[in-house]
Amino acid sequence: MRQYLKAEANDKDTDYLKAFEYAGYAIGVYDSTAPFLCTPSKVNRNQILAMIAKYLNSNPEDWHLPARTLIQSSLFESFSCPSEDKD
Template sequence: MFRRIFIGLTLAVVANSASAYFYNGNDLREPLKEYRKAEREDPNTDYTQAWNFRGYVYGVYDATDSEYCTPRDFGGHQLMAVVAKYIEDNPQLWSKPADELVGSAIKAAFPCD
């Protein structure tokens, strides 16, 4: 019984980590659009999508913050501005995994020398 549970949990973890790479930059486009609408306080904003974008970006940053050299006074608004602009300015990268795209945006803005 324990062996079946262990195998089931192992497969679930492996399947979950593999599926993370199916979320790419194209999948961030609509949530980013809604995030931009939220910034403008557009009454037609889909806040679920907007906060999904924000949460995804924060999650990637929190999981990988040791890879960046952000300033001491770095904040959430700056993080969102950097990532949003990078994604909007680089449509040729939209097919890349979303976490790599977010990480590349932050590294480009705050490289470690």
């Protein structure tokens, strides 16, 4: 994730292999989770990756959890579907 952020900032010391690994893994988790999300239609891949990175940076206490769990938590926090009233 840090290398992805460096790539987005055009940092010349970026390890692009690690940046692409982050992007590929994160988007893969997004793709497998998307049927359970309410993602706005205008949200693009870079916005999703940036949102996941922001979540990761804001929750260092959870870094011991599996990457999939962290990414899905960020996705459900950002793109949860409205609850249906059961009345």
